[in-house]
Amino acid sequence: MAGVDLNDQLRSYYPIGRKSHKWWRSCFWYLLEVAVLNAYIIYKTTARPPGSKVLSHxxxxxxxxxSLCKEGGRKKAAAEAGVAAAGLANQAPNAHRRVKLPGRKKQCYQCRAKDIRTASGRRPETAFGCASCNVHLCDELCLAQFHAHL
Ligand SMILES: [Zn+2]
Ligand SMILES: [Zn+2]
Structure with missing residues (x-):
């Protein structure tokens, strides 16, 4: 019982979220508050390196x-680095890459083959394509499908 009282007391200091009339929303915030609070209690009762100062609630x-923000940022940075690395690996001189082709937009070769049309009934046009094949391709999927036939 003492634990529950302490929980409610601590929870009232730094409430997360807002009082809501939607019960499930209050319920969500309540669970989040309890989770954060439990984390704090565990943190306080866990051994720390001597001399380090204890954070206040x-x-x-x-x-x-x-740290939650940092965690998300790091994942994003890692994902971007991965994409960049994959991009570099594909930069062989004659690689079949999707690049901006000179000249006007043209219909996507692959979409024409698949008879794909936009909502307005037109064929997708693109300025991008494979420079090695000199073929217009609207996206990575069309690029992959086109080269699968080679
Ligand atoms: Zn190609
Ligand atoms: Zn296409």
């Missing part, structure tokens, strides 16, 4: 938010 909230 408020600092803990800030620190948690900060």
């Amino acid at each position: 408020f600092q803990f909230h800030l620190e948690l938010a900060r």
Whole structure:
């Protein structure tokens, strides 16, 4: 019982979310608050390196938010680095890459073969395509499908 009281008391200090009339929304915020609070309690009761200072409840909230943001940012950066690396690997001189072709937009070769039309009934036009084959291709899927036939 003491634990529950303490929980409610601590929870009231830094409420997350807003009072909502939608019960499921209140329920969500309640669960989130309890989760964050439990994390703080575990944090407080866990052994730390000697001399390190204990974060206050408020600092803990800030620190948690900060590291969650960082975590997301790092994943994004890693994904971007992966894409860039994949891009570099494909940069062989005669590689069949999708690049902007000189001249006017043309119908996508692959979409014409598949008889794909836009919502307005036209054929997709694109300025991009494979420079090695000199063929217009609207996206990576069409590029892959076109070269699958080679
Ligand atoms: Zn090609
Ligand atoms: Zn296409």
